[in-house]
Amino acid sequence: MIIAVDGPAASGKGTIAKALARHYGLPHLDTGLLYRAVALTVRRLELDPAVEADAVAACDFAEDLLADPELRDDAIGQLASIVSAHPLVRAALLQRQKRFARQPGGAVLDGRDIGTVIAPDADAKLFVKATPQVRAQRRHKELRGHGSGLSFDKVLADIRARDARDSSRSAAPLVMAQDAALLDTSFLSIEASVQKAIALVEARRGATPAT
Ligand code: CDP
Ligand code: CDP
Numbered sequence: 251m252i253i254a255v256d257g258p259a260a261s262g263k264g265t266i267a268k269a270l271a272r273h274y275g276l277p278h279l280d281t282g283l284l285y286r287a288v289a290l291t292v293r294r295l296e297l298d299p300a301v302e303a304d305a306v307a308a309c310d311f312a313e314d315l316l317a318d319p320e321l322r323d324d325a326i327g328q329l330a331s332i333v334s335a336h337p338l339v340r341a342a343l344l345q346r347q348k349r350f351a352r353q354p355g356g357a358v359l360d361g362r363d364i365g366t367v368i369a370p371d372a373d374a375k376l377f378v379k380a381t382p383q384v385r386a387q388r389r390h391k392e393l394r395g396h397g398s399g400l401s402f403d404k405v406l407a408d409i410r411a412r413d414a415r416d417s418s419r420s421a422a423p424l425v426m427a428q429d430a431a432l433l434d435t436s437f438l439s440i441e442a443s444v445q446k447a448i449a450l451v452e453a454r455r456g457a458t459p460a461t
Contacts, residue, residue, distance in 0.1 A: 251276065251356040252371070253451060254364035257378035258413050258424060259327065260385035260392075262435040262443050266378060267360035269444040270451065274358070279350045281361035281368070282330065284343050286321040287312035289329035305333040309342040324393060324400055324408055331412045334362075335419040344368070362416055365427035374454035375430035376447055384436045385409055 271278035386406035
């Protein structure tokens with residue numbers, strides 16, 4: 251079973267994807283980390299994120315940084331959304347993600363384009379959303395917990411900028427797949443979000459004709 255979980259920043263997609271993976275005993279890939287690792291490489295090597303060839307060169311080193319705590323930085327999220335708009339960067343990371351999705355037994359992946367590009371044939375697709383205000387509150391709290399002094403207004407502005415960039419790019423933009431189920435977590439606790447997600451996956455599975 252392949253489960254695709256997409257949505258904008260701090261909508262809760264990572265929390266939900268992780269919980270679904272645990273529930274169904276499937277491996278999980280947070281694809282945002284791949285783009286964040288490319289962004290961190292660009293920053294460390296002082297490359298130009300706007301230059302496609304620079305960002306593509308950074309893809310070769312990204313694998314080594316997947317556990318780096320700096321990946322969580324707000325600035326790295328912003329930079330990730332700049333490098334991820336380059337079609338050749340997306341192409342460089344495509345096969346790794348497709349392989350993960352297609353492994354025997356299945357997988358859960360979360361990101362922006364899982365249901366549309368990486369696994370269009372997923373058995374269940376969720377599109378997770380929440381209001382920008384709620385998402386900024388969540389991300390602000392998270393960043394504060396990691397010692398960041400960024401203001402709420404700055405976090406909200408960054409989330410809005412990233413939403414706009416991710417949704418308007420021509421390569422694999424953030425859009426809800428036509429066959430995805432919408433899950434609005436704005437007024438849901440983590441526990442309630444996860445229960446709802448499991449119910450939606452079960453409904454999709456039940457709706458799939460036996461082959
Ligand atoms: O956790 P959060 O939603 O804040 O960000 P993320 O999932 O780590 O993604 C960081 C950035 O990577 C996003 O703003 C996107 O620009 C990009 N991304 C993407 O283009 N495609 C994906 N499948 C995942 C992330
Ligand atoms: O992966 P994404 O950026 O979409 O979001 P996340 O990392 O799953 O969640 C962002 C933050 O919101 C985390 O600190 C979650 O614990 C929190 N969250 C929440 O407070 N309520 C929810 N219903 C879902 C997530």
